[in-house]
Each structure stands twice: as C-alpha cells, then as structure tokens.
Amino acid sequence: MELKIRKSSNIYIIDIQGEMDLYNSYKLKDLVMKMLEKKVTKFIINLDKVEYIDSSGIGALIYICSTIKKMNLQLLVTNVHGSVKKVIELTKLMGYFPMAATVNDAIKNL
C-alpha cells in the first residue's frame, strides 16, 4: 500500500494505492494521527486506487472517521467503488462514512 499526500488550499488529500489489508492498514491510521498533531482540519481520503480491502482496512477507516468526528473536524472519503464498495456494503457502513463521488466534489464540499 502506498500513501501520497497532496494539498488543495487548506484541504489535505490522501491518495491510497494498493491493498488495505491486515499488513498495511495501520500505516494510514498512523499518518492521519500525525496530520492531526500538525493541526490539519480538513481531510479527503481517496480510495480510487485501492484494489483490496479487508476488515483491518475498514477498521482503520472507522477509527479515523470516529476520531475526526469527535474532534469536529472534516473528512470526506471519495471514489468508493468495486470491491471496496462491496466490503463496506457488507458491513452496512455506506451511510456511516461521509462520502463524495470524486476528489473534486469533495473539495467543493469541504
């Protein structure tokens, strides 16, 4: 799994590529926690290039989402499709994660 950060004004976009599985998912959690320490307030997590996700990956997203909600900061998850969408649907969390269709849509909404 590869994580890349880019910026659009004060919004930080995390592009994830590869497999969000039991071996990798903690890296995303660690990265977001570090960004929170640096006072980032607006996040976009872009799942467009995620080829595989398991319960650890979903768990990382839940942890990030609940932490950001508790701190009253902003997060949008984008480009949820394919197997990622299927796995989120199995956990019935499509309504729990704040989502936007694309990164551009998310930028407009944050």
Add this chain to the structure above:
Amino acid sequence: MSNKMIIIDDKSNIFNTDGCFYKEFPSDLRQVRYFTLLIVQKAPPEIKELNLLEQQISELIKNAVKHGNKCDLNKKVKIWYFFSKEEARIIVEDEGKGFLKIREWNEFNKKRLQCLHEENFEELGNYVSYRTPESDDRDGGNAMFAALEYWNNGLVFTEKANKIGVSKKFPKNQRGIDIN
C-alpha cells in the same frame, strides 16, 4: 430488520466434510493471505467476484491464527473447503480456547442492526467495532459483521467455539429467457 446471528450447533450440516478438500497451516500471521490464495485457487472463477471470496476466507483464517492460536507457530489451523458454481463452504478449526463471547457478540450485533434500521448514525458509532480486552490496534472489530452478511447460507460455531463453518449459495446463472 435483519435478524441474522451466529448459530452454535455441533450438528449443523455445514460441518459435514464429505467431498471437501483439506489443508492445514501453521499459525503464521504473515502468511495468512498466501494460505488464503492456496485455498481460493480451487474455486471456479464465477464465484470469485471482486476478490470477495478471498477476502472473506482470509478473515476466517486470520481469526483462527490470531485470536484462536495466538500466532503460536506450533499450533495448526485446519481447513476443509468445498467450492462449486453454486456454493462455497469452509470449515476452519484452530487449537485455541474458542470464541467464548458468541452470545455477547450476537447481542452487540442486534443493537448495531437496530441502529442501522433506525438510521441512528450517532448511536451507530458505538456499535461499528466489536472489541474485547484482547483486541489490539490492528483489529478492525468488524470482520464478523460482514461475514454474517456474506455467508448467506449460515455461519455456525461448535459449542467449544474453536471451529467455524460457513456457507454461501450463489444464484444460478440465467441461461435463457423463459417464454410462456
């Protein structure tokens, strides 16, 4: 509202190993995905939709390796499996003391489904991840919720609860159009 739950039944048909393939693995967490691929390669392509079968089997093996056998390399995970175009069935047994909190988990899941039914996303936040004192940072706490949905033909534990059996039925392909 969905009322799916984990069943405890030593005599369930899902535990019938007739015609199943069998493999056993050491409890090496680093190799869980590799072991999973060795199992899934026997499945016909029709039922491997979007890696979901692989992902769901990997969760079962991970649970056995990590929560059952506590990653003790001397302990084995035993797996029986059967695949056809219409069904996937897996039985996974570990040498641990069993998933002793099934009833508690079912109660937790009932509350989760209630929140979903009422679209109470505020309260749902308390039920998105099932955790025990033994859970660690890398446990998502959501694998069994998805498993119960995916394995639509049953998810059963033995009374000792160190053995899980799951089954999924796949719809038969429509091969033609019925004309009256």
